Amino acid sequence: MTSTLLSHITGPERLKQLRPDQLSTLTTEIRDFLVDRVCRTGGHLGPNLGVVELTIALHRVFDSPADRIVFDTGHQSYVHKILTGRQAGFDTLRAAGGLAGYPQRGESPHDHVENSHASTALSYADGLAKAQQLLGEQHRRVVAVIGDGALTGGLAWEALNNLGGGGRPVVVVLNDNGRSYDPTVGGLAEHLAALREHRDTGRNLFEDIGFAYLGPVDGHDIAAVEDACRAAVRLHRPVVVHCVTEKGRGYPSAERDEADRMHGIGVIDPATGRPSSASPPSWTSAFGAELAEIGASHPEVVALTAAMLRPVGLHRFAQRFPERVFDVGIAEQHAVTSAAGLAMGGLHPVVCLYATFLNRAIDQVLMDVALHRLPVTFVLDRAGITGPDGPSHHGMWDLALLGAVPGMRVAAPRDTTQLAALLREAVSTQDGPTALRFPKASVGAQIPALNRMDGLDILYRSRSQPLDVLLVSTGVLAAPAVRAAELLSSNDIGVTVVDPRWLLPINPTLIHLASRHRLVLTVEDGVRAGGVGTALAQACTDARVATPVHNLGLPRGFVDHGSRSALLAEHGLTAESIAGTALTLHSTLMAHHPTSLERMPR
The missing domain is CATH 3.40.50.920 (Rossmann fold)
Structure with a gap:
């Protein structure tokens, strides 16, 4: 077997020994490795192709695991895993007993949090920095890597407020590729676009709330990212290092994919970027088609998504009724309470989320929707066991949580005939909230009933x-x-x-x-x-x-x-x-x- 630079990288200390002129070769080898392995197993390809240089720079500047590098969302941590000695594990990526698709504390001392829900890294970093200060661990540094999409979440803003006002030396590396699954939306996206383009906005929101700001930096220029990170450390205060990257970089199939830049893939042919065989219809696609039909006859129906238009099947509805779809960013709490406002205004909102992410907005379901007995329908994709994404993504708590919500009605279709019927019943309900759940799976055969008894x-x-x-x-x-x-x-x-x-x-x-x-x-x-x-x-x-x-x-x-x-x-x-x-x-x-x-x- 031909020896490669990558085969010699068994940990960050080996990475630090490389000469700057060797790093370009290493980035190519890492991208080739990612495409080869992830196309075989499925997983998050696009996000990791986009952070190759950024992750190399972080591990050359900081001393993991003594320095805590926390990856927000966690799906962008594959390169981190490669550089911390877990290359062999990629043959079993996301398989039972194999390498996890997200950071996992039991897998490596370099993984500090098991983080796969967005917008959390800054809060972890705030707590870690406070602990280090109280314990006198001035030698340790805290780095939070967060995407612009995750920065749209409310928890991220709560953490920014505390970090900026706390004065502790936390380095926030903003990985700005302009999207999560889909392009990032809202006023923050516009502000970051202005910063990327070096436009004089008159203000910099990070500086306004107490951060030093360094950037924008080309996130694919290792030397530039290293210089910015070292400058951030020297400032001894909270700093945002704004790195601009390209999701899916270096893999033509991902670069051409304008929908989500191959954010998450199944098993595909690496040469074509296409599945090796045709996939049967999924529950998500069946739901999307039915909601689009319902929208034609129910003008009061509107839809909301938390930065997941395509993953939850809303793209068909959006194509037919673009003015009736609202992408609120990675902000499930806001999505639910905004839906409450829409219902108060006379519409019937359909809030489309992964079941696991509904957990984040239960207070809003309870106090903002149910307390007001509002007609809001929650469609919970990926309910139950989801499989390779692991413990944070199984949608296994929704029935227990929603069962405690007064007035909430929860349906689960057994086949696509029932999906259509139950969804229509849900959007026709006017006296309180409803929820519809289905799995991450292909639809099966129709299961006819022998008879119906009072709805059963x-x-x-x-x-x-x-x-x-x-x-x-x-x-x-x-x-x-x-x-x-x-x-x-x-x-x-x-x-x-x-x-x-x-x-x-x-x-x-x-x-x-x-x-x-x-x-x-x-x-x-x-x-x-x-x-x-x-x-x-x-x-x-x-x-x-x-x-x-x-x-x-x-x-x-x-x-x-x-x-x-x-x-x-x-x-x-x-x-x-x-x-x-x-x-x-x-x-x-x-x-x-x-x-x-x-x-x-x-």
């Missing part, structure tokens, strides 16, 4: 056995629930499978169905604690229904990265596991109550 769909009913087990499925877990029922029926266990459609609040008819069965088993791809199963168990207790309710779902813990199917299997959410659990519970129940439980007729 009966998907399966044993014909020759008694009412032993009621399986309550949620969303796309309907398919394994039906298959589990077939397996149980073959073991002479009578089974009913019901899809509540609207999961929360609990439909009283579901409590009635529970009362007619010996055992209830709920199946959900959210945390068991506080989820649908918990809500049904409480409802049965309140109604003095004695049928035991057992819950299958995700643990109260953080689930690591891996494939969606493998993680669902690990937590008992396959047809075979569901059937096995039901069979065990039924056998235990019969063993403890062999005569007291009479078989109930149909």
Whole structure:
């Protein structure tokens, strides 16, 4: 094998030993490495291609891990991982047990935070700087790397306010490529554009709030970035180093991709930048097509996104109704309360977020939307297990969190027919908030109902056995629930499978169905604690229904990265596991109550 510069970089100390004239070769090797590995595994390609020189400069100036380098969002940390001795791990990037797609403290002492939600790095840096001051660690330095997109988030502004007024020597490296997924929006974007173009704006907002400002610096000029960082250290105060970079740099397919510069990719052909095979339709695309159709007949429907127009499927709606889409930047809290204002003004807002990012705006959902009983619909993409992005991106808390919101109705479609029906029901609701959740997955086959009872769909009913087990499925877990029922029926266990459609609040008819069965088993791809199963168990207790309710779902813990199917299997959410659990519970129940439980007729 031909020896390369990159093969000799086993840590930052080796990087510091390189001559300046060797660095151009190293940047080429790193980009080739990234394209080769990430195209094989999938991951965040564009952001990392854009920070190659910037990351090299940081590790040549600062002494990681003694100096804390904190990457905001974390998807721009691949180059950091390469330079800190983890090149071999890229063969297993985002696979179960392999290299994480974000910083991970257990992976390396160079990773200080497990940071993959945007706009947090400046607050971490503020706390680290305060701790170092109190502990007398003047030799350590704190560096926060944040993108212009992440700087649109409210938490980033709260941190800037404290950092600028605190006077502590924190270096904020602003990686300004003009976009997150999509181009950065708002007044900040306009101000940064003026700074990039050296226009005399009369003011510099960073200087106005207490920072020294250095820049703009060409973020692809290693020497220039090094000089700026060393100058920032010498100032002994909070400093913004404004680096201008190009997302996707050095890979023609990414440079030509104006949509998101290959922000996140699946497995693709590196030569063409295209998937190796056609992908089946996704839940996201099905939702986007349906919302665009709804928009044509519902002029009151408007849509909001937090810097994720395409990832949440809103581009079709935006093409047809551009004046009815609002991209608020990476600002979920603002999105929700702005939606409340839109609803107060007589419109029906549809707020489209990844389920994991709804966590950031629960106070606004509770106090700004629900308290006012406003007709706002939340569409939660990537609900449940998402797979390779790991613990911060699994959308596993939404059911538990939304279940505590008064007046909130939550639906989960099992197929695209139900997606269309439930979305139309949601946007027609006028007396309070609604939410619709679906996974990061391809859509499956349609699952017809045998009949509907007060809004509940009966998907399966044993014909020759008694009412032993009621399986309550949620969303796309309907398919394994039906298959589990077939397996149980073959073991002479009578089974009913019901899809509540609207999961929360609990439909009283579901409590009635529970009362007619010996055992209830709920199946959900959210945390068991506080989820649908918990809500049904409480409802049965309140109604003095004695049928035991057992819950299958995700643990109260953080689930690591891996494939969606493998993680669902690990937590008992396959047809075979569901059937096995039901069979065990039924056998235990019969063993403890062999005569007291009479078989109930149909």
